[in-house]
Amino acid sequence: MTTTTDPHPESFRLSMLIYDSRYRSMTIQIVALIGFLLLIGWLISNTAQNLITLGKEPSFGFMTEPAGYDINQRLLDYNSQDSHLRAALIGLLNTLLVAVMGCIAATIIGVVVGVLRLSNNWIVSRLMAVYVEGFRNVPVLLWIVFGMAILIETLPPPKAFRGENPEASMLLGDSVALTNRGFYVPEPLFSRGLGDVHLLGNSSLRFDVSLDLIAVGAVFLASILISGLIGRRANAIQNATGDRPTVWFWRLGVVVLPTVLVLWILGFYLGYPELKGFNFKGGTYMRNSLIALWAALSLYTAAFIAEIVRAGILAVSKGQTEAANALGLRPRRTMSLVILPQALRVIIPPLISNYLNLTKNSSLAIAVGYMDITGTLGGITLNQTGRELETLLMLMLVYLIISLTISGVMNWYNESVKLKER
Amino acid sequence: MKKTVFLGALTVAGLAAGASAAATLDDVKARGKLNCGVTTGLVGFAAPDANGHWDGFDVGVCRAVAAAVLGDAEAVEFVPTTGKTRFTALASGEIDVLARNTTWTLSRDVDLKFTFVGVNYYDGQGFMVPKGLGVSSAKELDGATVCIQTGTTTELNLADFFRANNMSYEPVPIETNAEAQQQYLAGACDVYTTDASGLAATRASFEAPADHILLPEIISKEPLGPLVRHGDNEWGDIVRWSLNALISAEELGVTSANIGEMAAAAGDNPEINRILGTEGNLGEMLGLDAGWAKAAIMAGGNYGELFEKNIGENTPIGLSRGLNAQWKDGGLIYSPPFR
Known part of the structure; x- marks a missing residue:
């Protein structure tokens, strides 16, 4: 039991707010906060007032009006009569597509380069140093534009594939066409497909879900789980008896056979691109804007990731390597079992900010005409409706949400791999 | 604090516009x-x-x-x-x-x-194509790749024209006339569309203007x-x-x-x-x-x-x-x- 002693509760005077050091810092903070809020309030009301004077009251009604323009790359169905909101959604998906593809590619390239830069092979480590310094010391916008220029100027146009003696020909048994408008690759199709489910009716956020994809995905995931169980059982036997049963063919069979069976039931086949009219038809069309943007963003960010990986590996003390060697682990296993797991906790936090940078840098897409959300909502919609304030605020909000989501997920992952201190 | 700076910039812009x-x-x-x-x-x-x-x-x-x-x-x-x-x-x-x-x-x-x-x-919106494309009317452009300057009325006219004629196309959005010219000449798009006067001016700056034709259709009024x-x-x-x-x-x-x-x-x-x-x-x-x-x-x-x-x-x-x-x-x- 404690008793609180408050010797002079009645002796508080207003002047103590300034002269008494117990209250002074509080007083200053409150005054500063009020001043700050007043400033923000004044700025907002002033902006609103000026916009009203200009006759442009902030309003988001335009988002439901027909957009009127077409978008070339759309992951969901869209036509020019859809709303600006739908156009923004299409752009958002394009942003996410290039961001996800970029993060994956940048991580793979970055880890490989970072490890190779520490290689004992002089040529390899020097080459990697040249790559890293070359990419991270030139603005990414230049790399994007440069990549686009290379694609446009060096690859043949579709018409070069036409005629008796075409100047250009398709690769890999007439299945892949590289043109200066983009790459056409075979697409997976199902002759006995289950069709699509349309969700959300006719609203701006409607989307289709392919049942084929869900079926194949579900079977594949289930197979992976079963394969994992087999592996765990093998571990248990190994722990108990010291002998590891050979199960790799079981695991391979469990993963491959059901998936192949489902694909066969659905009538899986590949649709090949074919030159029809002005362009290739059929197949999956990867526009050169997407390729240029993806390649530039990945290679640029990978240069930073490589440095982070190198720093992470160097942060693991040499004694760990020597101890692993002493135990008889080969260099590759030392790297994957001893060094990398310990390096990860140094690598992950700066890796998060590089993912964020890549995502935000994807807003440079408009330089090559890639229709990301900056191109649709912050580009054409802004221009056709003249709603700068509203579209830019929405755009900032979208990027903020994407970035916070990435940070959230990566922080959660960081928690799970960081050194557990007990 | 970023937000404040942004709002401050907005306010300055607003004030400047109001004053001018x-x-x-x-x-x-x-x-x-x-x-x-x-x-x-x-x-x-x-x-x-x-x-x-x-x-x-x-x-x-x-x-x-x-x-x-x-x-x-x-x-x-x-x-x-x-x-x-x-x-x-x-x-x-x-x-x-x-x-x-x-x-x-x-x-x-x-x-x-x-x-x-x-x-x-x-003016009116027209189409320019290379002679070698073998096209003589805009109605034959189904499936073509079209270079277009983004943020213009031509972008909207183009969407309307192809929709009205039930044709598909692949828009390639471009920021400036110079970029459009580069992509068009490299064959990255089949067609370049903008105001007919702009097309004539662009064609005049080509090395071989005679290899390119303007299609007869004018699909919009552009005063x-x-x-x-x-x-x-x-x-x-x-x-x-x-x-x-x-x-x-x-x-x-x-x-x-x-x-x-x-x-x-x-x-x-x-x-x-x-x-x-x-x-x-x-x-x-x-x-x-x-x-x-x-x-x-x-x-x-x-x-x-x-x-x-x-x-x-x-x-x-x-x-x-x-x-x-x-x-x-x-x-x-x-x-x-x-x-």
């Missing part, structure tokens, strides 16, 4: 220069020559306004704008007048709050003209009547060659006298001096002279007057009377 809405004429006079928004480079309409001196049909309008207001056709600061940046530049007060083949539409007038002071070129912000009608009047002075001058036979003689003393034609300030007080009404129209016409010649010198049949661009002939010659160019 009032008296553009005073601002221009105080500055001693007219800020005129033009294209980033479209030969014949607005492009800098080898010495960095801007020239062209739209540039002529800027210079005429500068001459009328400041008495000096060279007192113009040209601000290159893209299809996307032009309206923000005008609305924010960065430029005083936008002369950048901009189409007069209802939503730009009413919703974006701009005043189109007239039409200096009646192009200079525009100013809403909210300063006096400034709008000055730009409007500077343009009308050029048009009336051609109609009445006043050219840069004979204007000195005509303006020296009042002549027989009262309207010419009123325009040139030898009779009446039209200049005073506009808040300019009596010789305003004379200066505007002398800046680059009358409307017909500007046309012939920059985009006419004897230039590489080779546009005929067509709809842009004077009304008495069967065209649409018509100025209200100076009275």
Whole structure:
């Protein structure tokens, strides 16, 4: 039991707010906060007032009006009569597509380069140093534009594939066409497909879900789980008896056979691109804007990731390597079992900010005409409706949400791999 | 704190726009220069020559306004704008007048709050294709890849045209005319579409212009003209009547060659006298001096002279007057009377 002693509760005077050091810092903070809020309030009301004077009251009604323009790359169905909101959604998906593809590619390239830069092979480590310094010391916008220029100027146009003696020909048994408008690759199709489910009716956020994809995905995931169980059982036997049963063919069979069976039931086949009219038809069309943007963003960010990986590996003390060697682990296993797991906790936090940078840098897409959300909502919609304030605020909000989501997920992952201190 | 900075920037922009809405004429006079928004480079309409001196049909309008207001056709600061940046530049007060083949539409007038002071070129959207493509009509373009400048009315017309004709296409959005030219020539798009005058001007700058044809279809009306912000009608009047002075001058036979003689003393034609300030007080009404129209016409010649010198049949661009002939010659160019 404690008793609180408050010797002079009645002796508080207003002047103590300034002269008494117990209250002074509080007083200053409150005054500063009020001043700050007043400033923000004044700025907002002033902006609103000026916009009203200009006759442009902030309003988001335009988002439901027909957009009127077409978008070339759309992951969901869209036509020019859809709303600006739908156009923004299409752009958002394009942003996410290039961001996800970029993060994956940048991580793979970055880890490989970072490890190779520490290689004992002089040529390899020097080459990697040249790559890293070359990419991270030139603005990414230049790399994007440069990549686009290379694609446009060096690859043949579709018409070069036409005629008796075409100047250009398709690769890999007439299945892949590289043109200066983009790459056409075979697409997976199902002759006995289950069709699509349309969700959300006719609203701006409607989307289709392919049942084929869900079926194949579900079977594949289930197979992976079963394969994992087999592996765990093998571990248990190994722990108990010291002998590891050979199960790799079981695991391979469990993963491959059901998936192949489902694909066969659905009538899986590949649709090949074919030159029809002005362009290739059929197949999956990867526009050169997407390729240029993806390649530039990945290679640029990978240069930073490589440095982070190198720093992470160097942060693991040499004694760990020597101890692993002493135990008889080969260099590759030392790297994957001893060094990398310990390096990860140094690598992950700066890796998060590089993912964020890549995502935000994807807003440079408009330089090559890639229709990301900056191109649709912050580009054409802004221009056709003249709603700068509203579209830019929405755009900032979208990027903020994407970035916070990435940070959230990566922080959660960081928690799970960081050194557990007990 | 980022937010505060952003809002602060917005406020400054808002204040600047609010302030400049009032008296553009005073601002221009105080500055001693007219800020005129033009294209980033479209030969014949607005492009800098080898010495960095801007020239062209739209540039002529800027210079005429500068001459009328400041008495000096060279007192113009040209601000290159893209299809996307032009309206923000005008609305924010960065430029005083936008002369950048901009189409007069209802939503730009009413919703974006701009005043189109007239039409200096009646245009329409066309298509350019390489001869080797073997296409003779826009109706044969189903499935084609089309290069298009983003943020323009042509973008919307294109969507409407293909939808109305039940055809598909692959749009390639592009920021400036120069990029469009590069992609088109490399074969990254089959077709380039923009205003027919712009296509003619672009084709004129090709190495082999004869290898490219303009398709016969004109799919839209594109009345192009200079525009100013809403909210300063006096400034709008000055730009409007500077343009009308050029048009009336051609109609009445006043050219840069004979204007000195005509303006020296009042002549027989009262309207010419009123325009040139030898009779009446039209200049005073506009808040300019009596010789305003004379200066505007002398800046680059009358409307017909500007046309012939920059985009006419004897230039590489080779546009005929067509709809842009004077009304008495069967065209649409018509100025209200100076009275």
